[in-house]
Amino acid sequence: MAERAHTAKTSRRAGGAPTAAARKRRPAAAAAEAPRATVTVGDRMTAHPHTVGQEQTMGFAHALMRKHGIRHLPVLHSGKVVGMVSVRDLHLVETLPDVNPEETRVEEAMSTDVYVVAPDVPLADVADVMATRKLGSAVIVDHGVVTGVFTTTDALHALVTALRPPG
Numbered sequence: 001m002a003e004r005a006h007t008a009k010t011s012r013r014a015g016g017a018p019t020a021a022a023r024k025r026r027p028a029a030a031a032a033e034a035p036r037a038t039v040t041v042g043d044r045m046t047a048h049p050h051t052v053g054q055e056q057t058m059g060f061a062h063a064l065m066r067k068h069g070i071r072h073l074p075v076l077h078s079g080k081v082v083g084m085v086s087v088r089d090l091h092l093v094e095t096l097p098d099v100n101p102e103e104t105r106v107e108e109a110m111s112t113d114v115y116v117v118a119p120d121v122p123l124a125d126v127a128d129v130m131a132t133r134k135l136g137s138a139v140i141v142d143h144g145v146v147t148g149v150f151t152t153t154d155a156l157h158a159l160v161t162a163l164r165p166p167g
Helices: 002-010 020-024 027-033 058-068 087-094 123-133 152-163
Strands: 072-077 080-086 137-142 145-151
Touching: 058 072, 058 087, 072 145, 080 087, 080 137, 123 137, 123 152, 145 152
Parallel strands: none
Antiparallel strands: 072 080, 137 145
């Protein structure tokens, strides 16, 4: 016990600053102090998302979602984002009386309050807005082109990556 205390005392200079030898023994601490690069939404988005036109039927959108195992589709009109439709949106509208999914257009089920961001926006900022507004997704647009979708599932994958120990 006394030897351990002595080692601790000799690894510091008179002013309390660690010696060079003590700093070499702390590589993990030095790495933890190094500045981290900002993670952007573009780093964690699902790239090349499937999209649907607002004039497409709900049945078409549902089939596309089932085929590709996705739950969100950006809705486009003339190449511009005009909405977002989710599996939940489709299910809700399909439960209404007199709704035929093969005849009802996607625009009848989509949400027009779409969160659109550029790929270089910090991930923390996007996640904060999504949590505050209780959004399930964000559409990533770069120079007018949809390049990705960031969903709560993508956010959870990012959280796992951040929390999991390296190695």
